Each structure stands twice: as structure tokens, then as C-alpha cells.
Amino acid sequence: MVLHHKILNYLAKRQQPEKLYHSVAPVVIHPFYHAVCEEYTPHIHSLYKPKNSREFEADLDFLLRHFQPVDAHQVFEYQVKCRPVEQNSFHLSFDDGLREVYEVALPLLQQKGIPATLFINTAFVDNKELFFRHKAALLVDRWRQKPPSPATQKEIDRLLSVPYSERDQLDEAAALLEVDFQDYLKKNKPYLTTEEIKALQQKGFTIGAHSIDHPRYAQLEKTEQIRQTLDSCAYVKKTFNEPKTFFSFPFSEDDVPDSFMKAIRPQVDLSFGIRGMKIGQEGRLVGRIDMEKKGKDAQDTINQAFLKYKILQILLSYT
Ligand SMILES: [Zn+2]
Incomplete structure (x- = not known):
């Protein structure tokens, strides 16, 4: 699959748009x-x-x-x-x-x-x-402000894979990390x-x-x-x-x-x-x-x- 992707990429870069x-x-x-x-x-x-x-x-x-x-x-x-x-x-x-x-x-x-x-x-x-993926991104942003470590990366990966059905986990993580989603909505109006x-x-x-x-x-x-x-x-x-x-x-x-x-x-x-x-x-x-x-x-x-x-x-x- 990765190889196919690479070949396609290689070929795509060499095509004349007008002709293609x-x-x-x-x-x-x-x-x-x-x-x-x-x-x-x-x-x-x-x-x-x-x-x-x-x-x-x-x-x-x-x-x-x-x-x-x-x-x-x-x-x-x-x-x-x-x-x-x-x-x-x-x-x-x-x-x-x-x-x-x-x-x-x-x-x-x-x-x-x-x-x-x-x-x-x-x-x-x-x-x-807030969209649950936007919540995850905000929490990741907070983790990225911490010194990098394997534990930090693990937590980032976990947050980015939280599914819609378990989105409550993001609210729980926000409370622990002191990220206020309501405040973000109010101040940043995404x-x-x-x-x-x-x-x-x-x-x-x-x-x-x-x-x-x-x-x-x-x-x-x-x-x-x-x-x-x-x-x-x-x-x-x-x-x-x-x-x-x-x-x-x-x-x-x-x-x-x-x-x-x-x-x-x-x-x-x-x-x-x-x-x-x-x-x-x-x-x-x-x-x-x-x-x-x-x-x-x-x-x-x-x-x-x-x-x-x-x-x-x-x-x-x-x-
Ligand atoms: Zn969409």
C-alpha cells in the first residue's frame, strides 16, 4: 500500500497538468x-x-x-x-x-x-x-507545552485516537489538564x-x-x-x-x-x-x-x- 502510494506520488509529480x-x-x-x-x-x-x-x-x-x-x-x-x-x-x-x-x-x-x-x-x-476532535487537538496542544518524553507522546497518541462514542474522556482529560473548552469557545470563537x-x-x-x-x-x-x-x-x-x-x-x-x-x-x-x-x-x-x-x-x-x-x-x- 505504502509502495503504491509512493509510485503514485512519483508519477503524479511528473505529469503535465494540461495534458493529464x-x-x-x-x-x-x-x-x-x-x-x-x-x-x-x-x-x-x-x-x-x-x-x-x-x-x-x-x-x-x-x-x-x-x-x-x-x-x-x-x-x-x-x-x-x-x-x-x-x-x-x-x-x-x-x-x-x-x-x-x-x-x-x-x-x-x-x-x-x-x-x-x-x-x-x-x-x-x-x-x-466544540467538535470532539477540536477538543482532542486543544488537549494535545497543552501536552506539547510540557517537556517531551515517551509518556507525553503516548498521551498525545491516546487523545488523538479517542472515538466519538468515548468523547466524554476528553472532558475528563480537560479537567485534569485545566483546559476550559467553554472559555476557549468564548474567547476564540472557532x-x-x-x-x-x-x-x-x-x-x-x-x-x-x-x-x-x-x-x-x-x-x-x-x-x-x-x-x-x-x-x-x-x-x-x-x-x-x-x-x-x-x-x-x-x-x-x-x-x-x-x-x-x-x-x-x-x-x-x-x-x-x-x-x-x-x-x-x-x-x-x-x-x-x-x-x-x-x-x-x-x-x-x-x-x-x-x-x-x-x-x-x-x-x-x-x-
Ligand atoms: Zn468535517
Whole structure:
């Protein structure tokens, strides 16, 4: 697996984007981010490496050189109404409803005329609650301030692997480490407010749902998967009057059964996952490309996604 990854990386770095992206029929790609951060952000940086505004702008310029920007409603037309894709396009989205989308990403997107979709967790809007992974990152940040030792690293690894079902452990650890999550929410306001989300909407964002409080769906009962999905979608519809209902899976769509997709079908127009470029244009589940992979610029990431897509196409043509 590691070897495959290395080979793919090696090959991706040697592809001419222009040639590679035109070696397949026109497609819509779906790059996604969480935040764009100018400085170290304690609730994020232990989880993944967000881009700064310079790196993000370079990504956008790269995307604009090779793809036409489209919004979620156009994606719906391509995916569900089977409208043919005439030129390579990209649909940008952001997960988790973080404040930096408004403060850092929005001005750049407006300047370049790029629409985007924001997927929000309804429990976090207005800084009501902290995402359990953000809690883990804050605790890790506190441990990293201690002198490094094998015990410290062990504790960091443990905190980063606490699952959603055992998230109470994070509150217990916070009490021991004297980390005050409520105080952090109040002072740092990591998430967007309802008013900011409405302002984003007026400036060209489509608002979608990303579950209530970001569980890993593979670890939930189906009834809870459906509740998390439909309740958050209903909240978005009611609060932001979106004409269509868009949903992105928290963490990933892995191991979510087909019966789940059938169950949400009447209320959800289109769902977004994280598994790169999907073979076959049509369908109610769209694959997105993670743009926050450590040390990778847009060209590396998109090249890799296209290469995987081409390899899959070749393999499928033999079956
Ligand atoms: Zn998320």
C-alpha cells in the first residue's frame, strides 16, 4: 500500500497538468478544505495542516488555470439531471463551519469570482459546542507545552485516537489538564455565527449540512446516521432557506450502507464524500478531493487524483 502510494506520488509529480486533465472526457472535480489559517491554530494544527492565504491563493490560481468554477446547483444539474459536462470544472467546498472561511477565504474567493459550498455542523454554529476532535487537538496542544518524553507522546497518541462514542474522556482529560473548552469557545470563537453564514450565503456561498456534531458514521447505528443527517439538513433548510439540500459526510462515507443512501434520498438532493474522483458522472454521491494533505500543492494533489481516476478507468475497462 505504502509502495503504491509512493509510485503514485512519483508519477503524479511528473505529469503535465494540461495534458493529464485533457486525457479524459471533461469532468467536474470537487476539491475541499476546512480552513485557511494565517497562524498556528491550537484546535486544528494537531489534526491536519491547513493552508495559509498565500498557499490557498496559489491553489485557487492553479485551479482557475485548468478548470471552470461551478457551484453546487450546477453540480446537481450534472449529477442528477445528467447535463453533459462540456469543460473541466471545479466545485469548491469547506467542511466544519470554521470562522476562517469568512475572514480569510471569502475575500480571495470574491476577488476571483469563485462560488463555494459551506457544510456546517449544526451543534457548533454560533460557538455553542466544540467538535470532539477540536477538543482532542486543544488537549494535545497543552501536552506539547510540557517537556517531551515517551509518556507525553503516548498521551498525545491516546487523545488523538479517542472515538466519538468515548468523547466524554476528553472532558475528563480537560479537567485534569485545566483546559476550559467553554472559555476557549468564548474567547476564540472557532466557528461561524448564523449571521456570518447568512452573509456568506449572500456573497455566493451555498450552505449545506455536515451532520449535527460530527460522528464517524461507520461507528453509528443506521437510525442515528439518519437522524444526524436529516436533522442537520432540516436545520439548514429552515435557517438558511436553501432551495436544495446538500450534505457532506463527517469524516468519510466509508462503510455506510446503500440502505442509508436510500433512506435519506427523499430529503437530500446530493451528498458529498471524500474518496477523490468517482468513476461515472451521475449519481447522488459525489467524491471530493482533500486539499489539505501535508506538504502538497494543488498540482500534486489534483494530478494524483486524476492518475488514480485514469488507472481505475483502465482497470474497469478490463472487467
Ligand atoms: Zn468535517
